[in-house]
Amino acid sequence: xxxxxxxxxxxxxxxxxxxxxxxxxxxxxxxxxxxxxxxxxxxxxxxxxxxxxxxxxxxxxxxxxxxxxxxxxxxxxxxxxxxxxxxxxxxxxxxxxxxxxxxxxxx
Numbered sequence: 001x002x003x004x005x006x007x008x009x010x011x012x013x014x015x016x017x018x019x020x021x022x023x024x025x026x027x028x029x030x031x032x033x034x035x036x037x038x039x040x041x042x043x044x045x046x047x048x049x050x051x052x053x054x055x056x057x058x059x060x061x062x063x064x065x066x067x068x069x070x071x072x073x074x075x076x077x078x079x080x081x082x083x084x085x086x087x088x089x090x091x092x093x094x095x096x097x098x099x100x101x102x103x104x105x106x107x
Contacts, residue, residue, distance in 0.1 A: 073106035074098075
């Protein structure tokens with residue numbers, strides 16, 4: 001009886017190893033090196049105030065500005081006022097149109 005348990009464990013172990021090796025070979029085949037030629041176009045200069053995402057130097061650093069915080073505060077106040085008026089909380093994706101007033105303080 002003990003001998004059949006040992007054989008069963010060995011068969012399960014070998015089947016597990018085969019599955020792991022098969023998954024590893026699929027992962028490795030997806031990472032094969034290929035040579036390609038680049039047809040990139042040189043970035044053009046833009047007069048907009050957004051960061052140039054084509055280069056790491058011009059990309060935004062991820063920090064929120066004071067204006068972004070003010071807009072978020074104003075949006076939250078509008079949502080809260082709407083909830084108090086109607087009694088129905090806002091659902092995800094059902095945001096109402098919002099007009100940001102940069103000169104209006106949010107305190």
